[in-house]
Amino acid sequence: xxxxxxxxxxxxxxxxxxxxxxxxxxxxxxxxxxxxxxxxxxxxxxxxxxxxxxxxxxxxxxxxxxxxxxxxxxxxxxxxxxxxxxxxxxxxxxxxxxxxxxxxxxxxxxxxxx
Amino acid sequence: xxxxxxxxxxxxxxxxxxxxxxxxxxxxxxxxxxxxxxxxxxxxxxxxxxxxxxxxxxxxxxxxxxxxxxxxxxxxxxxxxxxxxxxxxxxxxxxxxxxxxxxxxxxxxxxxxx
Numbered sequence: 001x002x003x004x005x006x007x008x009x010x011x012x013x014x015x016x017x018x019x020x021x022x023x024x025x026x027x028x029x030x031x032x033x034x035x036x037x038x039x040x041x042x043x044x045x046x047x048x049x050x051x052x053x054x055x056x057x058x059x060x061x062x063x064x065x066x067x068x069x070x071x072x073x074x075x076x077x078x079x080x081x082x083x084x085x086x087x088x089x090x091x092x093x094x095x096x097x098x099x100x101x102x103x104x105x106x107x108x109x110x111x112x113x114x
Numbered sequence: 115x116x117x118x119x120x121x122x123x124x125x126x127x128x129x130x131x132x133x134x135x136x137x138x139x140x141x142x143x144x145x146x147x148x149x150x151x152x153x154x155x156x157x158x159x160x161x162x163x164x165x166x167x168x169x170x171x172x173x174x175x176x177x178x179x180x181x182x183x184x185x186x187x188x189x190x191x192x193x194x195x196x197x198x199x200x201x202x203x204x205x206x207x208x209x210x211x212x213x214x215x216x217x218x219x220x221x222x223x224x225x226x227x228x
Contacts, residue, residue: 034216
């Protein structure tokens with residue numbers, strides 16, 4: 001079965017600094033990968049997804065992620081964060097073999113301060 | 115445009131009470147899901163449904179039941195609530211027509227069991 005690890009439970013950063021949120025997955029077969037964001041008191045919203053093709057995926061709000069098959073990683077990056085990026089970020093994986101359940105990581109809380 | 119709605123948004127109840135959380139969607143998706151979110155644990159799947167006659171248990175279904183009243187409605191019931199069911203509950207949907215199970219989330223229901 002697939003699994004997802006988000007090693008950082010919380011990442012503090014100053015406004016306009018770059019940030020990287022780490023995500024590693026475990027699977028013996030090909031996967032689809034997702035990053036979701038949860039703003040305070042809201043549901044989850046899709047930031048970006050990797051299905052196939054280019055390993056660099058661009059999403060909403062200036063975020064991007066890079067799929068690295070050899071390192072089984074899908075790290076999320078933003079070159080310059082804003083206060084409004086303060087939220088919880090979830091990495092998720094599903095197998096590339098018919099319908100498969102979406103498995104979520106435990107989340108990383110991004111705290112952006114002025 | 116709230117495509118996936120959940121009612122109530124907040125609920126406080128007492129141990130032993132039966133409660134129902136409701137989810138409705140206007141996205142026309144066949145698949146619907148119920149998750150619970152706990153701090154540090156991410157999202158865990160309770161039940162999922164492919165259509166009104168196809169309901170499946172997720173990883174943590176004990177203590178919960180569901181009803182798929184129509185394509186657009188999926189309810190979660192706690193037959194006899196207990197304090198460790200205090201959590202944030204999310205409903206999600208996904209279209210049958212795509213293979214990668216991208217899911218769309220409601221705003222959540224915060225449940226407190228005293």
